[in-house]
Amino acid sequence: MRIERIWHGMVRAPFSETIEWGSGKRSGTTRLIVRIETAGGIVGWGEAQCLIPSTPAVMAQVAELAVGHDVSDVERLHRHVLGAGYYHHQRAAVFAIAALEMAMWDAFGKHCGQPLWRLWGGRWRERVAASAYVFHADPARLAPAGFLDAGFETFKVKIGFDAESDLALAETARDMIGARPLRLDVNGAWTPGTARAQPARLAPLRPAYVEQPLELSDIAGHAALRQCQPIPIALDESAYTLTDVGRIVAAGAADVLLLDPHQAGGLWQVLKAAGIAEASGLPVSLHSGAELALSQAAYLHLAAAIPNMTLAIDTERTYLGTDIAADPPALCEGWFTVPEAPGLGVEVDEDRVEALAVDRIEGPIWTRRARAGSRSSPLTDTARPGACRKDRNPHDAPRRAAGHDTGPEDGGAAGRTGGGPA
Numbered sequence: 001m002r003i004e005r006i007w008h009g010m011v012r013a014p015f016s017e018t019i020e021w022g023s024g025k026r027s028g029t030t031r032l033i034v035r036i037e038t039a040g041g042i043v044g045w046g047e048a049q050c051l052i053p054s055t056p057a058v059m060a061q062v063a064e065l066a067v068g069h070d071v072s073d074v075e076r077l078h079r080h081v082l083g084a085g086y087y088h089h090q091r092a093a094v095f096a097i098a099a100l101e102m103a104m105w106d107a108f109g110k111h112c113g114q115p116l117w118r119l120w121g122g123r124w125r126e127r128v129a130a131s132a133y134v135f136h137a138d139p140a141r142l143a144p145a146g147f148l149d150a151g152f153e154t155f156k157v158k159i160g161f162d163a164e165s166d167l168a169l170a171e172t173a174r175d176m177i178g179a180r181p182l183r184l185d186v187n188g189a190w191t192p193g194t195a196r197a198q199p200a201r202l203a204p205l206r207p208a209y210v211e212q213p214l215e216l217s218d219i220a221g222h223a224a225l226r227q228c229q230p231i232p233i234a235l236d237e238s239a240y241t242l243t244d245v246g247r248i249v250a251a252g253a254a255d256v257l258l259l260d261p262h263q264a265g266g267l268w269q270v271l272k273a274a275g276i277a278e279a280s281g282l283p284v285s286l287h288s289g290a291e292l293a294l295s296q297a298a299y300l301h302l303a304a305a306i307p308n309m310t311l312a313i314d315t316e317r318t319y320l321g322t323d324i325a326a327d328p329p330a331l332c333e334g335w336f337t338v339p340e341a342p343g344l345g346v347e348v349d350e351d352r353v354e355a356l357a358v359d360r361i362e363g364p365i366w367t368r369r370a371r372a373g374s375r376s377s378p379l380t381d382t383a384r385p386g387a388c389r390k391d392r393n394p395h396d397a398p399r400r401a402a403g404h405d406t407g408p409e410d411g412g413a414a415g416r417t418g419g420g421p422a
């Protein structure tokens, strides 16, 4: 079951509409796709979020390191890549490791003839609830009615655009969804002063939790925030790696953790992180970055196997108009069904991969935040939409990419361009 050959490339899937958050807008998703082939001819597929150019660049080196590994050696691969120098750049390396590691699990599951959840302790649940993403900076544009009609029971709204819209967005959403769980995601946009002041205004709206109110590195600040206000605190960006999760739990900095295999460096790392949370009585969920079929299926295997994943998982699936598989995991009345086929349980359509291929990352429009020097005015210092916008030409036409191959017969990825990511 040794990996003999690896291909990787990027694909882009447009959204059906632009979604907004505290740092900008997104009109689509770019994903890193990996295909591995073992000496015995088993094919495994993997996928990762691809926001920054370092991801495909690191993938080229990860692929060289992975050739020759047994597909069951996921922990060894993770440590091998970090030990090769990426300890210094762990947050840049995790996405490439995750894509390769997912492909290893897919191949291993196919070799065993078993779905991944069966290799991870069994199926704790047969279907997985999803949270509706209602992402607009303007309260007048919030429209959860379609999600209500589709059967969603949990709702997530982005706030953190400015202090007054925080309240208006939460009030509007609460009016529309009734008593259903309402998550408010700040994406780290609040200063400590804002974070002390806003909960008193939001608490009457009974949020299920406020997600990532402070910057990702401020673990002590989140721990303090849990002690001075009543709304549960969920951490997302702060909880990327296994070490992050250990520090959060030790500090008592969260009531809920959002895990993400792409940001953790693999599915196995998420299973371990969920165990840390379980031992401390914490429920976990999964962060969404617009997963295509492979990552979405991987999420469902994780959710099936992790007992303390008791909360609806996040998903941007409703915004995706296309995919790399003809039959990706589907939502039905706000629920996913856990796959049962071996491996990830996804049949990738390689013609679709080719049709969606790109050689550059496109889509995000970042908004520069105005945080510095603002702590004396905590209720007026969060970023205002449109005030400091820096566009990145998101509408360039996609260009086709041939991707990269790494295998014994081609001498590795170094030096191969083929129109793929440099």
Ligand SMILES: [Mg+2]
Residues within 6 Å of the ligand: 185, 187, 211, 212, 236, 237, 287
């Ligand atoms: Mg979040």
